[in-house]
Amino acid sequence: MINRVTESIKFNMITNSMFTIQSDYGKLMEKLSTQKMINRPSDDPIGTNDILNYRTLINAIQQYQTNITDADISLSVAETALSSIKKLAGDAASIAISEASTGSAETMDISAATVSALIDEAVSLMNVKNGDSYLFGGSRTDIAPFSAASVGSYGVPTAAPVNDFDGTVTSGGIYTGATDKTYLVDITAAGTVASGSIRYRYSTDNGASWTTDQIVASDGTTALGADGANLTFTEGAVMIAVGDRFSVNTAAANIANATMLPANTFDGAVTSSGTYTATTDKTYLVDITTADTVASGSIRYRYSTDNGASWTTDQIVASDGTTALGTDGANLTFTEGATMIAVGDRFSVNATAAGIENTITIPVNAFDGTVTSSGTYTGTDNKTYALRIISGGPLAAATYQISADGGITWGSTQTGLSSQINLGDGIKMTFTAGSHNLAANDSFTVSTIATGFDNASASSTNTFNGTVTSAGTYTGTQNKTYAVKISADGPLATTTYQVSQDGGKTWNSESNFPAQEVKAAVAKTAGSLPITASTIWHEIDGAIVKDGTAIAITGTDHDGNPVGGLPTDTYIITNAATGTVQDLLDKIEATFSGAVTATIDTAGKITVTDNMTGASNLALTLTITNPSGGTLALGTFNATQAKTIELGDGVTATFTPGTLDLKANDVFTVNAYAAGFYRGNNDSISVQIGKGNSLAYNITGSSAFTAENGGVDLIAALYALKDALSSHDTDLVSAQNEQLQNLQTQVLQAETLSGAKRSSLELASSNHKSLDLQITNRLADVENADLTELITEFQMKQIAMQASYSMASKIGEMTIMNYL
CATH class of the missing domain: 1.20.1330.10 (f41 fragment of flagellin, N-terminal domain)
Structure with missing residues (x-):
């Protein structure tokens, strides 16, 4: 069957073609305008994906x-x-x-x-x-x-003026000791050098202990022990005197840890060891000349002791990774890593020879007793405290002045060196008499160093509004940032925490806050000092303790169950002259069936600690019945709210509750500083390159x-x-x-x-x-239009569109023939 093409079909075909050409024409115009081949994802979905990837x-x-x-x-x-x-x-x-x-x-x-x-x-x-x-x-x-x-800390008191002896004292020998030492030499019998009657003793622990007296030979020589150090005295105008002192510092041989040079590829471990026997310091530069695994036994190396100016012949690293650097006792050990050692990898080892320094004449006061410093320095700046004697004599009679600026200015003249004296900011000095009294112008100094850690600080995102304080004496050798992270929501009694000693990089396991304590409101003393568990009852200050004094023990345990109240729960002081506070502590623990620990804190307060952690109802009441004339009172007992935890190296953090509980991920930090001048840390800062x-x-x-x-x-x-x-x-x-x-x-x-x-x-x-240049070019290839090609295509579309318009206009010219 042959279908007739009607005018309607012709019209639809021509108009559809015209609309398509118009659409293409519009897209070409847009591309010419933007000079981009892709203006929307639908233009080219695959190309759009490429563009996005390139831009990323x-x-x-x-x-x-x-x-x-x-x-x-x-x-x-x-x-x-x-x-x-x-x-x-x-x-x-x-x-x-x-x-x-x-x-x-x-x-x-x-x-x-x-x-x-x-x-x-x-x-x-x-x-x-x-x-x-x-x-x-x-x-x-x-x-x-x-x-x-x-x-970091405060120093020990240092004594002043000068020795009488004005001759020379020289040190010599070859030091063979394994550790550094300072020899302190003290003259105990005077005389001329040639007389052979000078006697001395020496100490290697800064005077804490001394050898027995020994004789200086008539030629002035003497040996300081068996480690090779010796002294030689040469006569001067003034004869050596009792109490003259001299100091000699010795340094043991040392082999420092091996150092990998920055350009190395090897990521295993390289350690140095041995006993260095050479008499001069050396730096060994080790150069790998043949690469392989450590276990292969085929790694070859050479080394230089003149910074690469000359090298040894190639030598082999044993299959266990060990090798000797010459005959002076220095060794290296290589341990395999993920990346094999490579030719050109280099390592450095510093070796220090043993040495004996020149002798130093030690300033010595007339006073030969002991002077010690103590206390906790509370100042915010480093200071040097000085004490000088104004008029000499026994400790009780001598007068003195104190300076808090190293002797620039002095306070008023005081007496009373027979008891402990306060220098300021918590530092105290204690004198103990010797065989020689204090003399005018004897002087002593104590250097102080400000606190070794900051107060605890809370993260800005924390919800807890209680207080957190840090305390203690930092004993670490490197600066650290301690962090405490709360593990679960809740009050101090029930929540848990973790501690980090590296600023939060790694964390210890979860721990509970300390158990509940109840503590006496009043501290007790004996002889003006806080009582201890061994204090005898009748020694307690301000109390008359009689035989027969009864102390009834009542309270509640961890779960709130009543405790005590029975006649057997009452402690009786049967003999106040021999009984101790420990007896009461034992009775408290027995009354609570061992569920608590009773102690005396450093302030002299009776303290009872729950042996179970978590929320506690622990309470304690001691009701005292004094016999006629007795006045013993131990006061009330209150539950402590604050909780103190150990962070490490002597630093603690104490949490005191507020109105809002702790929340999971609350964080608190304490920066601790080791002795020295540096307050930063050893952390690296990295960037993505x-x-x-x-x-x-x-x-x-x-x-x-x-x-x-x-x-x-x-x-x-x-x-x-x-x-x-x-x-x-x-x-x-x-x-x-x-x-x-x-x-x-x-x-x-x-x-x-x-x-x-x-x-x-x-x-x-x-x-x-x-x-970037390669990717930019690829992006341009996908995204940018070829203008020459685009103009040609646009001109062709323009001709096509004009033709479609011409054909469309012909459709309207209708004749009788269209109906035949």
Whole structure:
């Protein structure tokens, strides 16, 4: 069957074609306008997906580049500071060399003032910031990492004036001891050197214990024990006297931990060991020449002791990873890691020879008794307390003055050294008589160091509104951030917590807060001191305790059940002259059937602690019935609200409830500082510089400027130089030079490490630029239009559309023939 093509069909075909051409024409016009091939996902779904992926990659690269730029700026600022600090250390070393050789008392005083200014400059440089962030404090970027004042503790009293002997005393020998020692030599019998009658004793524990008396030979020589150190006395104008003292510092041989150089690929462990027997210090630089696994026994290496100027022949690492560095006792041990050791990997080991320093004449007061310091320093700044004797005599008769600024200003004249005296800020000094009385101008000093930790601080997101305080004496050797995280909602009695000693990186297991305590409201004393469990009843101050005094024990236990009240629950003091407080404590525990522990706290208060943790109804009442004339009263007992927990290294945190309970994930932190000048930490700060690639870009102040890992403490070294200059002692000044030279090397290593990190950043940035260009070109290929091709196509569509319009116009020209 043949269908006739009607005008209607023709019209529909032509109009549909025209509409299609118009649509294509419009799309081409849009592409010409935007110069983009894809203006909406429907234009090309696959191409749209590619565009999105490319743009995501480009955004990621831009973020990596921003990270790299920020890190590079920080390292650039740090490098500038390191360069200035290295020059500063060089200036200090130059002062030491100059003053040790040609210095006078006057020039040394001037140089001491110069070094003091260098200390201030060094602190300023080490506290450099990039924006609002300190650069050398590890992850503690919010606080200045260095201070010219140290933290940690207070020192023992130091005595003053000078020895009578004005001859020379020299030290010698080869020290063979395994640990560093300071020999303190005390003259016990006077005489001329040639007489052979001088007697002495020595101590290696700062005078806590002494050897028996020994004789100085007539040639002036004497041996200090069996470790090789000796002294030689040479006669002067003034004969040696009883009480003259001398000090000799010895240093044991040491092999420091092996250090991996920054460019190494090996990620296993390398440890050093052995007993170093050489007489000079050495740095062993170990270079891998043949790579393999440790267990293969085929790793080969060479080493240099002159920083690479010359090398040994190749040697083999044993299959157990051990190898000897020559014949001086230094060894290395390699332990396999995830990445095999590679040719060119290098390791460094510093070996220090044993040494005996020059003898130091010890200042000695006339007084030969003991002087000790005690207490808890509560000051906020470091201080040196000084005490000087105004008029001599026995402890009870001598007069004295106290200075809180190292002797610059003095307080009024006082008496009463026979009992403990207060220097200020919680520090006390106690004198114990010796065989010689105090003399005018005898003087003693105690250096104090401000508290070693901050008060606890709460996270801004916490809900708990009670108080949290920190206390204790920090005994750690490195700065730490302690954190406490609450594990579950609830009051102190029922919730649990975790403690972190690394600022929240790792956490200990969950613990309960301490159990409930009830404590006496009133503290008791005996002889003006807090009572203890062994205090005898009739010794308690302010109370007349009679035989037959009855103490009835009542209360409630952990679950609220009543306790006591029976005749058998009453403690009777049968003999006040022999009975002790411990007897009552035992009775309390027995009345509670062992469910509590009864003690006396340090303030002299009876304290009863629940042996079960969690919410407790523990309560205690002691009802006393005194015989005629008796006045014993122990007061009421109250449940303690505060809970104290141990954080570690002597630091505690005490929680006191508020109106809102603790919530899960409430966090509290305490920053603790080890003795020294550094307040930052050892944490690295990393940034993402590529997919799965991060870089720790900071230089920590602990590695660059402190004695960590056998280094030199910059501020301490400068203070030592300043003190040596102030004492006008050329030998002491000269002795500081080596430390300052080592310090320059240490800072140079930090500067080199910074440069290596910047090189890594530069390489990563260059790679990102190349990748960004490739991806941008691919994005353009998918997204951008080819204008020449698009214009040609547009012109063709324009012709087609004009033709469709022409054909459509013909449809309207109807004749009779259309109906035949």
